[in-house]
Amino acid sequence: MTAAVALGCVTATPHTAYATSATKAVNATSTMGTANEPNPGAALSLxxxxxxxxxxxxxxxxxxxxxxxxxxxxxxxxxxxxxxxxxxxxxxxxxxxxxxxxxxxxxxxxxxxxxxxxxxxxxxxxxxxxxxxxxxxxxxxxxxxxxxxxxxxxxxxxxxxxxxxxxxxxxxxxxxxxxxxxxxxxxxxxxxxxxxxxxxxxxxxxxxxxxxxxxxxxxxxxxxxxxxxxxxxxxxxxxxRSACAGVPQRRTTTKLGAFCDPASPGNLALVATVTSSGPVPPVGPVEFFANGVRQDQFPSDSAGHAKLIISKITPRTHEFVAAFAGTNRLEPSTSPVLSVVVGPEGICPAPPAPPAAPAAAGDAGANAGASPSGKKRDRTVITYPPNDRPFTARKRDRNRHHHARPGNHRRPR
Known part of the structure; x- marks a missing residue:
């Protein structure tokens, strides 16, 4: 499910604590239940x-x-x-x-x-x-x-x-x-x-x-x-927040990716992917945050995907987070912060304009592949799915896999 959200936002992030070896103690067991129980191993209810x-x-x-x-x-x-x-x-x-x-x-x-x-x-x-x-x-x-x-x-x-x-x-x-x-x-x-x-x-x-x-x-x-x-x-x-899991299959992991989606030209698609360690489909509410501000909430589908479209992105570094709220069968989880740098030219180029009328003879070669401003148009399209390709923040990175032909082209910078 998707929704368009205008953005002109502020900041947010996540981070971690653990233990090892020599003190041997007596066993005690429990199952989290009743308060004021004198047995040291009895369940302790919060x-x-x-x-x-x-x-x-x-x-x-x-x-x-x-x-x-x-x-x-x-x-x-x-x-x-x-x-x-x-x-x-x-x-x-x-x-x-x-x-x-x-x-x-x-x-x-x-x-x-x-x-x-x-x-x-x-x-x-x-x-x-x-x-x-x-x-x-x-x-x-x-x-x-x-x-x-x-x-x-x-x-x-x-x-x-x-x-x-x-x-x-x-x-x-x-x-x-x-x-x-x-x-x-x-x-x-x-x-x-x-x-x-x-x-x-x-x-x-x-x-x-x-x-x-x-x-x-x-x-x-x-x-x-x-x-x-x-x-x-x-x-x-x-x-x-931790929850007692009867079986470890309740645990979930949430990851977040950003893509230029051809279904919404010029806008950024945030796609959250929720996975669980067990057989329960990771279907549940996913909240999206931009720079610490809650944007919207959508349920993930049976594959664990939830999607939010972000529009009107101001030039700056934006930080996005997705949080799976959890269900009565699955634990909650939060994605790491995804930082996206937006420059003056925006984040997702608009699609190329429709082809112009045929040019007069002699002009075709000079104008081929050029925009009205005389600059070569960037026709890169980044999709998600099926041809998913993660967002790359810098325009110069888009040409790094174009290898120069010997004698014909200079190495791209």
Whole structure:
């Protein structure tokens, strides 16, 4: 499905956190279900808060190219900042009954995590270790991740990991890695104060913090950032809400391409392609964003394609994103940012004018292949599908495969 959208826009982008080896702990298993359960391995329900990728008590503030896939809520506060240029691929709830209920359920989940019997106490530095399912306290001070932390579910996709700490700090470029069936939806970080995720880190799990949460530039979160009473600050971070998958076939991937479509001369076609790892057809709503501003939403077809036509594109660098909202059978996913440079001549050349009346003898050779201005017309046509060929931003690139014939032509520049 397509729609034409006039564009004269502003900016947006995505980015990543993970873990490994030595701490052996006792097993504990779960299936995400009831709160206030004394069994350390029993399911821990987030209630209505599970629908949110980001939830704050006072405000959600984004800077730079922030991308959030999932719902965003604030209560009892009522403000967000930095969206756009930041992108929210989901609903936003500000101090309304939905956000209030999510905060109530977050409080219950926080209390449930706090009251469970502990499996063991760990050293504050989790980097360079492997942890098995269980409920863990820090021996002293805040949990930190410097390097890689591996969470090993030992083949049990319902394995529960709970980390309880007065504060949480992950170093730049650190990683929480999920191994042997571990799922981000079953990883809980209960933080008594603030949590800080370092720049370029790759993080997994749901952070349940009493005060503020900060995700620095380039941090990627697969899970949730949920603050009871503070602010959630996102500095060019990417947050994707995790969902427990009974089978891994629920996962999806979204990619975005830009093409000059002959069906709409002079306009740019954005084509999102959604794929899933299982047999479920990737049919569902796809939202398109340009420079942080939501443009429109269309359902993908049975092949996972959704298409948006962009018209009136101003000269500048534009950044496009497509987000698959997910269904009750498929997880959401967001494409990487696609940057398209538009120069003064526009992005997609209009088709050639119809042939003129036959020229007088002697003029035909001089005028062949020339436009009224005397310049040779560029007849390049880029299509999608069936002869799909991705958009190339620079006009000079269009001739790079035309090889000069010896003695007849100069090498193209």
């Amino acid at each position: 209630g209505a808060a599970a629908n949110f990728a980001v939830l704050a008590g006072t405000t959600v503030a984004g800077t730079g190219a922030t991308v959030v896939t999932g719902e965003v809520g604030v209560s009892p506060g009522s403000t967000t900042a930095g969206f756009p240029p930041g992108i929210v691929a989901g609903a936003v709830y500000l101090d309304d009954p939905v956000a209030e209920q999510a905060q109530d359920d977050l409080g219950a989940a926080y209390a449930s995590a706090a009251m469970r019997p502990g499996t063991a106490s760990l050293r504050p530095q989790l980097g360079g270790t492997t942890v098995l399912p269980g409920v863990y306290n820090s021996i002293s001070g805040a949990f930190q991740i410097n390097g890689e932390l591996t969470l090993d579910a030992q083949g049990n996709p319902n394995a529960l990991f709970v980390f309880r700490t007065p504060s949480l700090i992950t170093a730049p470029a650190s990683t929480v890695r999920l191994a042997n069936g571990a799922q981000a939806c079953n990883v809980i970080w209960q933080v008594g104060g603030a949590a800080t995720l370092g720049a370029g880190s790759r993080f997994a799990g749901s952070v349940l913090a009493l005060t503020s949460i900060t995700a620095a530039s380039g941090a990627t979160v697969h899970g949730r950032l949920l603050s009871r009473a503070g602010t959630v600050n996102l500095d060019g971070a990417t947050v994707t």
